[in-house]
Amino acid sequence: MINVSESEVPIITVDGPSGTGKGTICSYLTDWLQWNFLDSGALYRVLALAAKNRGINNDDEVALATLAENLNVEFRIAGAGSLVNVVLDDKVVTDDIRTEEAGNAASLVAPIIAVREALLSRQKAFHKAPGLVADGRDMGTVVFPQATLKIYLTASAEERAKRRLKQLMDKGISANLRDLSADIAERDERDSTRAASPLKPAEDAVIVDTSSLGIDAVVEKISDLVKKRIPEIK
Ligand code: DC
Numbered sequence: 001m002i003n004v005s006e007s008e009v010p011i012i013t014v015d016g017p018s019g020t021g022k023g024t025i026c027s028y029l030t031d032w033l034q035w036n037f038l039d040s041g042a043l044y045r046v047l048a049l050a051a052k053n054r055g056i057n058n059d060d061e062v063a064l065a066t067l068a069e070n071l072n073v074e075f076r077i078a079g080a081g082s083l084v085n086v087v088l089d090d091k092v093v094t095d096d097i098r099t100e101e102a103g104n105a106a107s108l109v110a111p112i113i114a115v116r117e118a119l120l121s122r123q124k125a126f127h128k129a130p131g132l133v134a135d136g137r138d139m140g141t142v143v144f145p146q147a148t149l150k151i152y153l154t155a156s157a158e159e160r161a162k163r164r165l166k167q168l169m170d171k172g173i174s175a176n177l178r179d180l181s182a183d184i185a186e187r188d189e190r191d192s193t194r195a196a197s198p199l200k201p202a203e204d205a206v207i208v209d210t211s212s213l214g215i216d217a218v219v220e221k222i223s224d225l226v227k228k229r230i231p232e233i234k
Contacts, residue, residue, distance in 0.1 A: 010035075010131040010230055011146070013139035016153035017188045017199060018103065019160030021210050021218055025153065026135040028219050029226070033133070033233065037084070038126035039075075040136035040143070041106065043119050045097035046073045046088050048105035058108045065114035071122075100168075100175070100183055107187045110137075111194035137191055140202035149229040151222060152201035155211040160184055 012029060014022050023039075030037040047068050056063045071088075078085040078094075086094045096102065109115055123143050126132055134143065140150035155163075161181040168175045191199040201207055206225055210218050227233055 009127060009129050010148040011127060011134060011144045012132070012149045012151065012226065013134045013136075013144050013147040013202075013205075014151045014153060015135075015137055015139050015141070015199070015201065015205070017137075017155075017160065017184075017191065019164045019184060020153035020155045021163075021215060022135050022153055024215055025151075025218060025222055026133050029133045029222070032223070033131055033226075035131035035133050036126055036128055038123055038132060038134040038136075038139075039084075040119075040123055040134065040139060041103075042075070042086050042097060043071075043073065043122065044106035044110045045102045046086060046093065047071055047115065047119070048109050049093060049097055049102060050088055051109065052105065058105075061112050061114060064109055064112055065118050068115045068118035071119075099173075100180070104183065104187060107190050110191070111196055113196045116142075116196050137199040138197035140205050141200065142197045145202070147202075149226060150202045150205035151225065152205040152207045153218075154207060154209050157181065157185055157188070159211045 014026050014029075016022055026037060026039070029035070047064070050067055050071060051058070051064055054067070056067060058064075072090075074087040076085045076087055077083070084094075085092050086097060120143065123134070126134065127144070132144075134147070136143070140147055140152070158181070161177055161184050164180050164184065165175055165177050188199070208218065208221060213221070
């Protein structure tokens, strides 16, 4: 284990649009390093679900910010490695928040500055020894600008839509490539053009294009980056 003071607890941020392999890479890193894991997208997804359950509209900024401040969400260890259950108001919502609809709803509440501010301290609280892997859109730019290693994953829109289609089909959920591509393009546009913490690489991020790389090649590349940046890790 790395022996460091609190402020030196290492952080690896993994940002990028959906379908670039962030989830897979983060669970690989979390299992390998045995560090804490922040799935920041899950927070926005849970908030959108909680708002829907309470009949709060996407444009009611005050109600959404209040809800974000008081959100009763918990990430419970659900098994080996990085598996967690997401619990909202004592109900497991792990699968409910993984749908395309939930992703889009999250992207609609995410531009609200007061919402982002309300979720900030919750995200920072994940920064604990022995280290943190943080997955999102603004992990390296806004939430953890001090991160030890910032990775920005990218891939062509076409490749990302194909991957998402496969993920959904593997789960037995029907979808078609054209609708998925349109949804992904719309979500990317909204996430990258919003004024508050838009999706973009940090200036000191390492950009990894995964369009033509299999997951093993991406894992190898990122493991090398980690070992180079944090020599204590072998
Ligand atoms: O990573 P994800 O697909 O679970 O994220 C869902 C949405 O949440 C994403 O489209 C935008 C928003 N989000 C955000 O604004 N900032 C983050 N750090 C993570 C997600």
